[in-house]
Amino acid sequence: MSTNFPVNTFYSHKKTKRLLELEVKLEQGVSESKKRPLPPVLSSSLLGHSTDWKIFHKQAEALNYAKERGSGLMTFAFEEQIPGNEGRRKYVVTHPTNMWKNHICRPPDKRCSYEVIPMETQCKLYFDLEFNKLVNPSSDGNKMVDTLLAASFWAFEDIYQIKVTKCDVLVLDASTATKFSQHLIYQCSEVAFEDNSHVGNFVKYLMTEVKECRVPKVSVDEQRNLFVKNEKGESVSFCDSSVYTKNRNFRLFLASKFEKKVPLIVEVESNNYLPNRICYKNEDWPTAEAAFFASSLITYFGSSNQSKKRLLTFDRNKREEVTLSVDCSKHRTPFENKDPSLNGYSSSPWIEIDRFIAGLVAPAGTIRQWVYFENTETIVYHIHGNRFCSNIGREHKSNHIKYVVNIPNATYFQSCFDPDCAKSRPLPQPIPPAHLPWVNLLADSPPYDPV
Numbered sequence: 304m305s306t307n308f309p310v311n312t313f314y315s316h317k318k319t320k321r322l323l324e325l326e327v328k329l330e331q332g333v334s335e336s337k338k339r340p341l342p343p344v345l346s347s348s349l350l351g352h353s354t355d356w357k358i359f360h361k362q363a364e365a366l367n368y369a370k371e372r373g374s375g376l377m378t379f380a381f382e383e384q385i386p387g388n389e390g391r392r393k394y395v396v397t398h399p400t401n402m403w404k405n406h407i408c409r410p411p412d413k414r415c416s417y418e419v420i421p422m423e424t425q426c427k428l429y430f431d432l433e434f435n436k437l438v439n440p441s442s443d444g445n446k447m448v449d450t451l452l453a454a455s456f457w458a459f460e461d462i463y464q465i466k467v468t469k470c471d472v473l474v475l476d477a478s479t480a481t482k483f484s485q486h487l488i489y490q491c492s493e494v495a496f497e498d499n500s501h502v503g504n505f506v507k508y509l510m511t512e513v514k515e516c517r518v519p520k521v522s523v524d525e526q527r528n529l530f531v532k533n534e535k536g537e538s539v540s541f542c543d544s545s546v547y548t549k550n551r552n553f554r555l556f557l558a559s560k561f562e563k564k565v566p567l568i569v570e571v572e573s574n575n576y577l578p579n580r581i582c583y584k585n586e587d588w589p590t591a592e593a594a595f596f597a598s599s600l601i602t603y604f605g606s607s608n609q610s611k612k613r614l615l616t617f618d619r620n621k622r623e624e625v626t627l628s629v630d631c632s633k634h635r636t637p638f639e640n641k642d643p644s645l646n647g648y649s650s651s652p653w654i655e656i657d658r659f660i661a662g663l664v665a666p667a668g669t670i671r672q673w674v675y676f677e678n679t680e681t682i683v684y685h686i687h688g689n690r691f692c693s694n695i696g697r698e699h700k701s702n703h704i705k706y707v708v709n710i711p712n713a714t715y716f717q718s719c720f721d722p723d724c725a726k727s728r729p730l731p732q733p734i735p736p737a738h739l740p741w742v743n744l745l746a747d748s749p750p751y752d753p754v
């Protein structure tokens with residue numbers, strides 16, 4: 304048996320009326336807001352940022368919406384916490400300042416959010432570094448990061464003539480007792496990569512250089528140490544090169560992977576970066592934590608002037624060309640590949656020839672590396688700092704030059720890594736006898752007289 308208690312037996316008539324009115328208003332509000340189309344004009348916060356917050360089930364729809372709306376809106380992915388749906392990814396399009404406010408208000412273990420790095424979008428240089436500590440007990444992660452930083456600074460200067468230091472790199476960490484896991488995000492305020500595919504090409508080129516131990520001023524052992532064992536026992540780079548695919552989801556600062564409860568935090572020992580307050584202004588990012596969040600975003604540059612930024616590219620073709628020519632893999636014999644004594648960075652066994660070549664490229668240029676080819680008895684000198692190519696009569700903008708010395712003929716010629724110059728090969732010039740002491744020695748010795 305059920306009894307219906309009329310409301311007015313509990314409340315005064317006046318109160319009941321008021322309650323009903325409120326209820327009606329609430330319901331009206333809910334259905335209105337459900338029906339209401341998106342405002343034609345963006346609603347703005349006091350700071351002038353869009354206050355949009357729109358959830359999508361499909362990433363492509365979210366990306367399209369963000370692109371159409373512009374206004375600094377970005378796409379973020381998050382893992383749902385609703386029972387029955389846990390871990391399923393959804394997408395929100397909003398301004399990063401709104402995302403931060405929402406992110407920081409959640410309990411730490413409920414921050415399972417990612418930045419979506421859209422294709423064809425300017426971005427920062429970033430690395431995802433990881434290895435299994437149990438499989439690699441002797442690997443020192445922080446030391447490896449130091450080596451990678453040095454190698455990347457060299458490549459940045461060598462390719463783009465831009466000096467980067469540790470103060471420009473935000474280091475985030477989510478390591479556990481069993482797994483080393485760090486993110487590096489480069490904060491060069493005057494430059495941006497055209498999109499993350501260019502970053503991927505740059506990183507792949509860099510890791511090829513490291514694998515071949517070709518990075519100057521970094522010891523061979525240190526370069527080799529960047530390769531670790533995976534769970535299958537295979538040798539792999541600790542730098543994950545799969546994070547440069549289109550629309551990549553990259554974990555946010557202070558976020559944990561779903562049900563992992565290990566947040567991505569600023570690494571205390573290796574990080575030397577402090578948020579740049581010109582790019583990430585106090586008004587938008589009032590706390591240090593907020594400014595670190597802003598800095599950690601791969602496709603967000605804050606208030607820095609995007610139109611004044613220099614756009615960096617690294618084409619796959621260019622990478623292959625550079626790798627091929629530096630490798631000289633077409634000409635390499637297996638023996639040469641195996642024998643590290645046949646190439647190097649400091650002096651070669653032909654010190655006099657080294658000096659002669661160094662004299663030709665000085666004062667701006669130096670010998671970056673020499674490679675000896677046994678079958679043709681030639682030495683190839685890779686030059687750093689001087690790109691003057693005799694074929695075009697001026698410096699190349701990005702391609703390096705090299706000198707090729709033929710030992711038996713005592714000749715040399717200059718060539719370069721520009722495909723346009725590949726067809727023309729200059730005439731070999733004689734090396735002055737003063738730089739060929741062994742030839743003089745042979746000439747001075749009496750003819751061999753077999754008994």
Ligand SMILES: [Zn+2]
Nearest residue numbers: 692719721724
């Ligand atoms: Zn050239």
